[in-house]
Structures are given as C-alpha cells and as structure tokens.
Amino acid sequence: xxxxxxxxxxxxxxxxxxxxxxxxxxxxxxxxxxxxxxxxxxxxxxxxxxxxxxxxxxxxxxxxxxxxxxxxxxxxxxxxxxxxxxxxxxxxxxxxxxxxxxxxxxxxxxxxxxxxxxxxxxxxxxxxxxxxxxxxxxxxxxxxxxxxxxxxxxxxxxxxxxxxxxxxxxxxxxxxxxxxxxxxxxxxxxxxxxx
Numbered sequence: 001x002x003x004x005x006x007x008x009x010x011x012x013x014x015x016x017x018x019x020x021x022x023x024x025x026x027x028x029x030x031x032x033x034x035x036x037x038x039x040x041x042x043x044x045x046x047x048x049x050x051x052x053x054x055x056x057x058x059x060x061x062x063x064x065x066x067x068x069x070x071x072x073x074x075x076x077x078x079x080x081x082x083x084x085x086x087x088x089x090x091x092x093x094x095x096x097x098x099x100x101x102x103x104x105x106x107x108x109x110x111x112x113x114x115x116x117x118x119x120x121x122x123x124x125x126x127x128x129x130x131x132x133x134x135x136x137x138x139x140x141x142x143x144x145x146x147x148x149x150x151x152x153x154x155x156x157x158x159x160x161x162x163x164x165x166x167x168x169x170x171x172x173x174x175x176x177x178x179x180x181x182x183x184x185x186x187x188x189x190x191x192x193x194x195x
Contacts, residue, residue, distance in 0.1 A: 015059075016037050016059070016063065017059055017062055017063070020063055020066060021066075024067075025066060025067070025070055025072070030072060031072060031073065031157075031158070032072065032073045032074070032075065032156070032157050032158075033063075033067050033072055033073070033074045033075070034074075034075045034077055034113060034152070035060065035063055035074060035075065035076055035077060035109075036077035036079070036115060037059070037060070037063075038056045038059075038060075038079055038096075038099055039079045039080070039082055039096065039138070041056060042056070042079075042082075042092040042095045042096055042099075043082060043085060043087035043088065043089075043092055043138070044087060045091075045092065045095075046087055046089050046091075046092070047089055047091055049091070051095075052095065053094075053095045053098035053099050053102070056095065056099050057099060057102050057106075060076065060099075060102075060103070060108070061108060064076075064108050064109060073110045073111075073156070074109055074110055075109055075110055075111045075112065075113055075156060076103040076108070076109035076111075076112050076113070077103075077112075077113045077114075077115045077148075078100040078103050078104065078112065078113070078114050078115050078116035078117070079096045079099060079100055079115070079116060080115050080116055080119045080120070080128065080140065080144075080148075081116065081119065081120050081121075081125065081126055081127050081128050081137075082096070082137060082138050083124075083126035083127045083137060084127065084137030085136060085137040085138035086136075086138075088137070093126060100116055110156070111153070111156050113148075113151055113152055113153075114151065115148050115151060117151075118147045118148060118150070118151045119132050119140060119144050119147055119148065128140070128144065129144075131143055131144075132144030132147060
C-alpha cells in the first residue's frame, strides 16, 4: 500500500480500511500484500487512549480477512520506532509495542516482516538505529528503507532463491550518527543514549 495510509483515521484523511480495495485488492496481478500500518494513528492520538491497541488489531484483522477472501497472501510488518518524533508519547509507545507483539505472535498474518527489529537501535529499542533515521525520528532514510527491503524474505513472494542479499553492515562508528550528521547537515536530535 502507498505510504501514509492509516488503518484507522484518527486525525484526518481516508483510512486504510476504506482505501484497501483501491490501493491493494483491485490491483491487477496482485498476489501478495505487505501491511505496515498504524504508527500515524498511534502518534496522532498523542495522549488520547483511543485508538487502543485492540482497535488497531481489529483493523489489521479486517485487512487480513479481506485479503484472504480474495485468495491473497498478506504479510504483517511490525511498526518501526518513533521515539523523538513530534507526536511521540509513552502511551503511544505502549500501543506500538502491543500491536507489534500481536503481529509477531498471533499467526493471523501469513508471515511477519519484523521491520521494528531491523531498524531499531539495539541499545535503545524505542529509537531508530541512527544510521537509518531521516532525523525526524519517524521516517527512515534510504539506508533504513534498504534495511527494510532486505528484511523481506523473497521466498514468501515466490522467489525460490530465498531472502534478499542483506546490505553491507555499517561500521560501528557509522551506527552512532544519523544521515544528516554524516552529510554535515544540522539535525535537531540529541543522539545521546536515552535511559
């Protein structure tokens, strides 16, 4: 699905459930769908208790049911970190963690692509690995999107060769610097470790 489509429209726009037919199901030749939905709903809610993780899970279940009704394979992508984003809140982080746990363990999706695991900082899992952060702490940079693409096991998509070849790992010093700092541009984020 195109980026920016939310499972539930908390703030504005047409939600993913309403756009799923047009953006995914009705596409000619489609056989597989990868879903990465919910972070804007969580973030835009800020301190608001709704949508709950259960609301987001219900939305995912509807997407899964619609895809399976059409005989399509549908894969769930875990939500990536958003600590430091303009709309970050601890209550939102709890919802992200709950939704990710459901995606990983429910077996509702035909397979799981753990985008969270491949983009997070192992020393602080609420944050992107700085190498993958576009410096808004919500969107990945090109290296982050490459890591996400490399996380997709192509066997699930019909490529009998298996997983994509992973990108060359970055050096440890590069992992501590965001793309803007590496390019000599200003970034407003304090990259010091969060506790």
